[in-house]
Amino acid sequence: MVQITYIDSGGTVRTVKAEVGSTVMETAIKNDIPGIEAECGGACACATCHVYVDEAWREKVGAPTPMEEDMLDFGFDVRPNSRLSCQIKVSDELDGLVVSTPERQA
Numbered sequence: 001m002v003q004i005t006y007i008d009s010g011g012t013v014r015t016v017k018a019e020v021g022s023t024v025m026e027t028a029i030k031n032d033i034p035g036i037e038a039e040c041g042g043a044c045a046c047a048t049c050h051v052y053v054d055e056a057w058r059e060k061v062g063a064p065t066p067m068e069e070d071m072l073d074f075g076f077d078v079r080p081n082s083r084l085s086c087q088i089k090v091s092d093e094l095d096g097l098v099v100s101t102p103e104r105q106a
């Protein structure tokens with residue numbers, strides 16, 4: 001188990017345990033984290049699981065694939081550190097990861 005922290009647009013911080021092998025989106029849904037809708041269920045086909053990766057974690061999390069980038073075009077208020085949380089796999093290396101959720105989803 002590793003820990004992931006979600007910060008919502010109002011500044012509320014929620015830290016939860018995540019299973020290695022699951023995704024940042026699945027962890028959010030399982031823990032009732034507000035601000036992540038995940039309408040497509042993780043198929044990289046909706047952009048409603050959009051998060052901002054904390055600057056300190058950007059390198060470890062890595063860049064989106066071209067397919068994810070295309071889908072991110074549909075996201076709300078997309079920034080250079082935007083990712084789709086269903087495409088971020090939880091691993092031991094991501095223990096302590098911090099992401100924030102946008103004001104709203106697309």
Ligand code: FES
Pocket residue numbers: 025037038039040041042043044045046047048049071084085086087
């Ligand atoms: S859940 Fe739909 S793109 Fe991530």
